[in-house]
Amino acid sequence: MTAAESSPLTTHVLNTGDGVPAARMALSLHRLDSSMMIWNMLSVGTTNGDGRCSGLISRAAFTPGMYKLRFETGSYWESLGQNCFYPYVEVVFNINDPEQRFHLPLLMSRFSYSTYRGS
Amino acid sequence: MSVNRLHQLKSHILSDNKITAMTGSPSPLTTHVLNTAMGVPGSNMAINLYQHDHSTNAWSLITTGTTNDDGRCPGLITKQQFTSGVYKMRFDTAQYWASMGETCFYPYVEIVFFINDPGQNYHIPLLLSRFSYSTYRGS
DSSP, X not given: OOGXXXXXXXXXXXXXXXXXXXXXXXXXXXXXXXTTTEEEEEEEEEOOTTSBOOOSOOTTTOOSEEEEEEEOHHHHHHHTTOOXXXXXXXXXXXXXXXXXXXXXXXXXXXXXXXXXXXX | OOHHHHHHHHHHHHOSOHHHHHHSSOOSEEEEEEETTTTEXXXXXXXXXXXXXXXXXXXXXXXXXXXXXXXXXXXXXXXXXXXXXXXXXXXXXXXXXXXXXXXXSOSXXXXXXXXXXXXXXXXEEEEEOSSEEEEEOBO
């Protein structure tokens, strides 16, 4: 995906326990198939050194619906030799107007996390 | 019967924590929903608690409840039921905001967590607005 076609949906994972971006965290994006009531995986990725993951979805694929971003928090903390209260974090959200941009950060520590619609 | 004993009995009978009344001990797992946009407890929100069944790789429903006026939901689980494992709390957030005539970015919030030491108490609050939420292991 070129810079001109950057994903309308972005994320940023921050390790608030250590005060650093959460690098090399696996994550995946899913969309709910409401007729079959199952989740379809759209993309899988790993955060870069800045805790970001480009190319989550193309504008063409970004249709209205219910989406889920799943972050493999348990594996991330395990790779740092620590345990985590949350085996994974799934953030489920509605996209009604896919013309907009959606930035969904995840701020997390071993025992807490928060997310919000940012910009 | 002493006045103290009468007060004890009264609190058992009037408690809306049925689990406490029956077993004498409150749920080792508690939650507290706060509507941070409006600065009020998140009351009348539907909550479900599930435990992961490793043999079937499915979630089994343990409790269904609704938060009270203080955003709490007593009696989520008994000490006996509370074994080590993976649990999930589901909060019906969109339904909650819809009951106030508003939309919510999140149709629901599911928090999945490990319980390794069921001898401890676990408090899992949810701080929520229409476009954000946070949770932590509290006390």
